[in-house]
Amino acid sequence: MTTSAVAMPPPEGLEYASKCFFPTEWHGVPLTNVKQYNHDSKIFSFGLPEGRSLDLPVCACLLLQGKDKEGNDAVRPYTPMSSNDVVGRFDLLVKVYEQGVISQYLNNLAIGSLVPFKHIPFNIKAQYPFGKKTLTMISGGTGITPMFQALQCLCLTPGDETKITLLYGNKSVDDILLRAELDDLASKSNGRLNVVHVVGTRPDEPPIEGWDGELGWVDAAKIEKYGYPPSDDTLVMVCGLPAMYDVFCGPRTEPELKEGTVLHKLGYTTTMVAKF
Structure with a gap:
């Protein structure tokens, strides 16, 4: 199932750790598609503004904020499987564990739901070209x-x-x-x-x-x-x-x-x- 829910850019004046679309504060984007990948993994696609790339530094990750069964905030890091060449969306490949707090949160979301993400300096790791033979x-x-x-x-x-x-x-x-x-x-x-x-x-x-x-x-x-x-x-x-x-x-x-x-x-x- 897919949706054409519109993703809005973050408000002006926020702090950024890199050129990534997401600032260092939470910003929600819509879940636009869910596709079964294998027996226990799914690809969750999230919308970005039209023509916009995620622009995430190589090997860096995003933080995703969801809810546990009691409704409390829970946060997990994810590195997208899609590259920065993709515009208008990004894709997360997620194993859906029976006891997985965030994977179950994602698995039960309705298409069009807004999911908060942010990108902080700690999540920027070693960068290409790495400088090694x-x-x-x-x-x-x-x-x-x-x-x-x-x-x-x-x-x-x-x-x-x-x-x-x-x-x-x-x-x-x-x-x-x-x-x-x-x-x-x-x-x-x-x-x-x-x-x-x-x-x-x-x-x-x-x-x-x-x-x-x-x-x-x-x-x-x-x-x-x-x-x-x-x-x-x-x-x-x-x-x-x-x-x-x-x-x-x-x-x-x-x-x-x-x-x-x-x-x-x-x-x-x-x-x-x-x-x-």
């Missing part, structure tokens, strides 16, 4: 969206020679998001992008019929096998659920690489790691 991306589930934003720039910008490995973990083959789009970027990268899918719900995941990718979890061994080793010319980018940060690099809200985490044990330093 090699990149290792570690992602899980919907954590693929900021990586996808970066990969579009890395793979489609003429003259870019950055080499990239994406280690992308999911519970099952059916859970893999943007698989066709990632394959397309790899085919256009002149061999610079290696996409490694890792599927499983436990470290010793048994073989899956018809699956020739990696099994189990993204772990130290797979990073050593496929990723780029620690050096001043490399960057490891991490995005996923909070538990993923705890294992690999330390909390997303702390810029330092935490001692004892997987990446620290492998010899990476804080300047070699970006948390999204």
